[in-house]
Amino acid sequence: MSLLLGPMVQHIPGRKDLTDHSDAKTLMPKKTVYIPVFAGPVTQAEILVNEGDHVKVGTKLANTKSAFPVPIYSSVSGIYKGTVKRPHNSLKPQLHMVIDLDEIQESQQAFPPLDWHSASHEEMVEFTKNTGIIGQGGAGFPTYVKYQNVEKIDTLVINAVECEPYITADYKCIMDSVETFIHGVRILQKMAEVQTVKIGVKVSHPDLIDYIKQEITRENAAGIEVVGVPDVYPMGAERTLIRTLTKREYDRLPGECGVIVNNAETAILIARAFEKGEALSKKYVTFSGEGLKYPVNVTVPVGMVVSEIIEQLGGYIEKVETLKLIAGGPMMGKAMVSDQISIDRAMNAITVLKNENYEEMTCMRCGRCTAHCPMGLQPVRISNAVKANDAVEMEKRGAMLCIECGLCTYVCPSHIQVTENVRKAKRTLQMKAKRK
Numbered sequence: 001m002s003l004l005l006g007p008m009v010q011h012i013p014g015r016k017d018l019t020d021h022s023d024a025k026t027l028m029p030k031k032t033v034y035i036p037v038f039a040g041p042v043t044q045a046e047i048l049v050n051e052g053d054h055v056k057v058g059t060k061l062a063n064t065k066s067a068f069p070v071p072i073y074s075s076v077s078g079i080y081k082g083t084v085k086r087p088h089n090s091l092k093p094q095l096h097m098v099i100d101l102d103e104i105q106e107s108q109q110a111f112p113p114l115d116w117h118s119a120s121h122e123e124m125v126e127f128t129k130n131t132g133i134i135g136q137g138g139a140g141f142p143t144y145v146k147y148q149n150v151e152k153i154d155t156l157v158i159n160a161v162e163c164e165p166y167i168t169a170d171y172k173c174i175m176d177s178v179e180t181f182i183h184g185v186r187i188l189q190k191m192a193e194v195q196t197v198k199i200g201v202k203v204s205h206p207d208l209i210d211y212i213k214q215e216i217t218r219e220n221a222a223g224i225e226v227v228g229v230p231d232v233y234p235m236g237a238e239r240t241l242i243r244t245l246t247k248r249e250y251d252r253l254p255g256e257c258g259v260i261v262n263n264a265e266t267a268i269l270i271a272r273a274f275e276k277g278e279a280l281s282k283k284y285v286t287f288s289g290e291g292l293k294y295p296v297n298v299t300v301p302v303g304m305v306v307s308e309i310i311e312q313l314g315g316y317i318e319k320v321e322t323l324k325l326i327a328g329g330p331m332m333g334k335a336m337v338s339d340q341i342s343i344d345r346a347m348n349a350i351t352v353l354k355n356e357n358y359e360e361m362t363c364m365r366c367g368r369c370t371a372h373c374p375m376g377l378q379p380v381r382i383s384n385a386v387k388a389n390d391a392v393e394m395e396k397r398g399a400m401l402c403i404e405c406g407l408c409t410y411v412c413p414s415h416i417q418v419t420e421n422v423r424k425a426k427r428t429l430q431m432k433a434k435r436k
């Protein structure tokens, strides 16, 4: 299977077949979880429990401190042992809450469920805020924020595209819980106060499209339609998907063109919260790549350490030091220096690949990176501006518009880390903006 890219008809091996036909495995840590406080831009939290407290699955542990605060709930039952700084997929050590598991694994309702059929818009948004649910598409942005002001919104897009190679977590969790998924979509439809909902699924997953269609019919869910989208990369990027499904463009945020986008797993979490009072505690995560002996999807508690999951799955094909471990997929994910990171609330994949260290060569000005950039940027020029430390040029070339899809690096025949350079440009411009 392959993904067809942009104007140059470039193929990327999808390798979804490694995991999409086998059942997801449910795993539990033997002793300890380390629940990250960090999510998206949030690094601090008010901890609500004391060392030595017994907590259950669903106990509120903390409230994040940010402009958009959300609570963090426990994913296991056991004894809270305090906080520790540990490796994290943000590539910096971050604060984690440590819980030693007990043998009982008791659960409690994290909050009372809410009858969404009769609830007002304000009640639904306030409820969502208290669920602690953050977007499962990668950025980890609190879900309630998108729904606070829906006056100009007329369309909800559910992103079930999953265009990154190797990752099948969304596919798996919808196939396992299609009824809950459609309930979640209906709840989000009501909270967005829209009639039109489009669920984007790649045409290469006709089984998933049929399955969702049948459930929409069974539920008699008016206004909700599943749309097959081309199997191209990066079709799952918000901007590309909105363009394909609605023919609309926006500058900074989808709300500007009347659209809210949520990921498929977010919809499932929303349904569990509204209908059962469950907080985000377990996650579907794809563990895949040629570096693993047995690639598979897993459901694991938030905070379980990656090395322990891989050990329970049968391990690496060779020493981890010789492999490339990526949090996320190979295109948009970040290479990790340690497998001691734990599963965070927005993580959907760990990809382990054989390490192919190509030597970076001189740019041959072939223009492939520009021809493939879905944002219409000239990545090579931004990359050159980074090398010259020229922030004015980085800004002029629109570095901040980059969606970090990874295509420019993928297509570069000189093996230049173009995406990484564009990321550096974004960081430089962000720091410059903060200093103003």
Ligand code: SF4
Pocket: 369, 372, 373, 374, 375, 376, 377, 379, 401, 402, 403, 404, 405, 406, 407, 408, 409, 418, 419, 422
């Ligand atoms: S990573 Fe950024 S610059 Fe490179 S192709 Fe993707 S959007 Fe364009």
Ligand code: SF4
Pocket: 362, 363, 364, 365, 366, 367, 368, 369, 370, 380, 408, 411, 412, 413, 414, 415, 416, 418
């Ligand atoms: S793809 Fe690589 S070699 Fe070609 S122009 Fe871009 S940076 Fe240069």
